[in-house]
Amino acid sequence: MSLTTRRPRAAAAPVLVPLLALGLAACSVPGSTATDDGGGDATGVTDSTVTVGTHTPLTGPAAAGYSSISAAATAYFAYLNEKGGINGRTIEYVVKDDGYNPANTQTVVRELVQEDEVFAILNGLGTPTHSAVLDYLDQNEVPDLFVASGSTSWDQPEEYPWTFAFNTDYVVEGKALAHYAQEELDGTTYCVLGQDDDFGEEFQQGLEAVLGADGLASVQTYSVSNQDVSAQIGAMQAAGCDTNFLATVNGFTALALGTAAKLGYQARWLSSSSGGDYPTLAGFLGEDVAPLLLEGFVSTNYLSFSPDDPWVAHFREVNGEYNDGAPFDGNTVYGMSVAYTFAEALARAGDDPTRESLVEALQSGDVVGAGIMPLGFSADSHSAYDGVGITVVASGVQDYVGPVYATDSADGPVEDFTGDPVPFENDGVPQP
Secondary structure, eight states: OOOOOOOOOOOOOOOSSOTGGGTOSOOOOTTOOOOTTSOOOOTTBOSSEEEEEEEEOSSSTTHHHHTHHHHHHHHHHHHHHHTTOBTTBEEEEEEEEOTTOHHHHHHHHHIIIIISOOSEEEOOBOHHHHHTTHHHHHHTTOOEEEEBSOOGGGOOTTTOTTEEEOSOOHHHHHHHHHHHHHHHOOOOOEEEEEETTHHHHHHHHHHHHHHOTTOEEEEEEEOTTOOOOHHHHHHHHHTTOSEEEEEOOHHHHHHHHHHHHHTTOOOEEEEOGGGOOHHHHHHHHOTTTHHHHHTTOEEEEOBOOSTTOHHHHHHHHHHHHHSTTOOOSHHHHHHHHHHHHHHHHHHHTOSSOOHHHHHHHHHTTOOOOSBSSOOOOOSSOOOOOSEEEEEEEETTEEEEEEEEEEOOSSSOOOEEOOSOOOOOOGGGOOOO
């Protein structure tokens, strides 16, 4: 079916560190190059280049699970640049480490905007980290594209017209996984382990939208600052949970499964895409243990993922040539999909792109991305993907099973998506 119901706006996420304390109050962007005819702000654009930047954890608690994303995006930009760039301009990508610390995020994003004078912020990673710069970027009218988090905070076009999501939101993921569990699995007692922020809260909201307000026998949370989830897993075991949902980043997914194994606790595990990448999990668990602990592991995804998918084959080739032979995993596909989607938006922003024309291109609905369903951007919605596919690990291979599910972050039903995935065309080089 074609999903037309759009999500309601969510409440604004709290800013974790006062912006004024770090001098991040709204201000004129230095180096602004607004066109003389009032056509818009072309900061970061020259006759031959477009400069964008990101904040991401290259160090700290989230680095092991996510530091490879920006490297994959950089590699794809290198591929596009060698093909001649977009509308004659190469793309320069400035990557800054925030250590998954909101205070650091504020510092490095200020540097990107006021010193590096980037055209846009692209794929800033993390709910608590990006929430700390959401107001600053909007007040300075900097395109804030494809936030690497499933929080519904990024889909508020009236409140934050410059911000666009990329991940399927956590509510949608929770609803889809709960629907799959009810339709396809034989579980009787459902429980959840979630991160103690919007990630866990919104994922639980999605689960309960399908399972009911009393559908979870145990709700457990963890903090990324505490690398011990023995108490939480023990509580789920004591509650008799046979089907467990996970709103966890990759490191904590592996920690949860490893802890359960040590406790002799057998259950079925279903994870958000944020913590469900098999190669990354195998890196945490060890290649010998992973096939045993992850057999039957269920997760969501919204990007091209299957081993025989032409997008995956293309990204694998680019990775081998432009990414120093880095391991190929879900983060690789994610980072390259982000880079491709930005390039597609840039191509549609015109021969002389401005920040305003970039946003207009995204809101036009013409930018479709590289996923298993087209992007859903419009003037009324800055949510990216309105659904997910379900992946299952079988004999060490993670692949899609069954239909793609489409739904919303409210009380809409979970239904089969009957459209087509985005086709691979033109060697992965976007056209205007």
